Amino acid sequence: MIKQQVSGTVYGVILNDHASLQKIGSLDEAPYKGAPKAPVLYIKPANTRVCCGSSVQLPAGADSVEVAATVGLVMGRAAARLSAGNAMDTVAGVVLAADLSLPHASYYRPAIREKCFDGALPVSSVKPLSDLAGIVLTTEIDGQVVDTRSLGDLVRSPAKLLADVSEWMTLSQGDVLLVGVRYMAPQAKAGSVVCISAEGLGSLQFTIVKGAQA
């Protein structure tokens, strides 16, 4: 029996959907000097993880936040040097996640303040693994649909992404790999109620609360 629980490190990836690549535009010039070759990862540390129903207080001085709806692969066992063909055998289930970031247009430097503030990753309970290519994620802010995205638009499929990442790092049981976030995702203002949902995966709700005065 494999353990289905988010207990480890949460990794995410940028620029893994065609819409985001189109939106960010040419990557030839400085500072990027070329499109990324390997998956570009970031870490959402333990302090960011909150459950459905949470209130997320923004850092001091911030009054809006990017809400990037995504899905996370929850590892059922330690995995490294996988191939796309066997990668999904190591996945115990999936979670719905809202990767919150203070708005940032540049991907040049690590965005720690922007992405790692307390509460910056509302995440659902673990759901059974299904065909992710068919998943459509809907983001609602105060009851209005502000974004829908299909995981059929991914550049690296979940299996390919997991295989490529596991080339240089071992993922442990309970670790999570988010399959991608939109570049400059829709923003929610302080006071908003946000709901992420997908057919078969249920929904994830949380409230954005203004930070203390800067």
Place this chain on the structure above:
Amino acid sequence: MKHGRISYNGAVHQVTEAQGKVRLADGRLLNEGDFTWLPPVEVGTVFALGLNYADHAKELAFKAPEVPLVFLKGPNTIVGHKASTRRPADATYMHYECELAVVIGKTGKNVSKSDAMGIVAGYTVANDYAIRDYLENFYRPNLRVKNRDGCTPLGPWLVDAADVPNPMALELTTRVNGKPTQEGTTADMIFDIPTLIEYLSSFMTLNPGDVILTGTPEGLADVKPGDVIETEVENVCCLVNTIVDDQTYFATV
């Protein structure tokens, strides 16, 4: 006091230093070589600083940053004293980075500079290896460079903060096969420890076991399979690591 973690006789033990040996809680003394070193703390969130020494920033042709350049590491990259670290066959430039590591001992949010040292449990040494061939200009330094399995040796000892009265004036030294290659002092940090704790805790809660790798001074050099790398911080400890090639690393034992 110096605290360590080892694997011995089928179990993990918290140990202290005694008479140049390792002392188990029940009083048994072990000699080096009779046990396996583990990282001195089970790490929580691991922060690392880029370009936090002016000379190193210049060495890499960057101007010093205006806010701390922080990146994160996962637990997969942390290994203990006397471990081996893999240099992939396709790497042409892999370098060490000797760093003072600050271990957090108390939970803290919105900690002011003047209170910052009060949440520090102690100090250890990190070697924050980088393989520059894999650098890409997205969230740089990207995880393929800095979060490789076993690429961040840590240890051997966690030294109580009380035993390191001035962490901002410690010599850092790296030796490759016994020959000094990197020398600097923590006095040259751009963002000192209280500033880093104030900055990080202004937007996130720091917890016991979180570790801040505070950056490295100039003096980087390529390391090759077989090289023995010693990274030492004065009054803290000396961390030893050996570089191995793919064949050795992946060899079936």
